[in-house]
Amino acid sequence: MRGTRASIRLSALCACGQTSMALDGEVLSMLLCTCLDCQKATGTGHSAAAxxxxxxxxxxxxxxxxxxxxxxxxxxxxxxxxxxxxxxxxVSSRSPQTRLIAVGFFGAETDWFEPRHVLFARSHNDWDVLPPIPRHATYPERPER
Known part of the structure; x- marks a missing residue:
């Protein structure tokens, strides 16, 4: 799947079954984030987001x-x-028209997820083992236009 964008169609329920989330569309990016806020929000070393x-x-x-x-x-x-x-x-104010989906919400239905890079690697903890993918101290640099 490297070099292509996944198109996904799936749905799941939260732990208590009151809230459902469905996705139907193209995945724009797949990433791991090790910023301190993601560590607090997940209770572990990184978040996995699509x-x-x-x-x-x-x-x-x-x-x-x-x-x-x-x-x-x-x-x-x-x-x-x-x-x-x-x-x-x-939702980030940097990109209000996109959503960073918590990949783990979909449980076993995540074989489409292939993180391409790690954001905020400056906050990475050595005990949190990550795949050998590109790491960025903050956000990836965007090419000059």
């Missing part, structure tokens, strides 16, 4: 959110089931 366009996401059920100001100055809003706290997705 970026999709907001139109690819459908939610049903009670959802709450919590916003933080990231070290970059961007606002990151994390959305979760208000009943059980299961992480659903995040």
């Amino acid at each position: 970026m999709v366009h907001e139109s690819a996401l459908q939610l049903s059920g009670p959802v709450r959110s919590h916003a933080v100001t990231a070290a970059s100055g961007a606002t990151l809003s994390r959305h979760f089931c208000s009943g059980c706290g299961t992480p659903l997705f995040a």
Whole structure:
């Protein structure tokens, strides 16, 4: 799958069964993030996220959110089931039209997920074993236009 974008169609329920999330569309990016906020939000060394366009996401059920100001100055809003706290997705003010989906929400239905890079590797903990993929201290550099 390297070099191509996955198109996914799946749905799942949160841990308490009150909130469902469905995805139907192209995955724009697949990544691991080791920033300190992701470590706190996941309770481990990194988050696994798939970026999709907001139109690819459908939610049903009670959802709450919590916003933080990231070290970059961007606002990151994390959305979760208000009943059980299961992480659903995040929205960054850097890209408000996209959603960073918590890949683990889909349990065993994640064979499509192939992280391509690690963001905020400057915060990576040595005990958190990651695959041998490109690592960026913060965000990847964008090519000059």
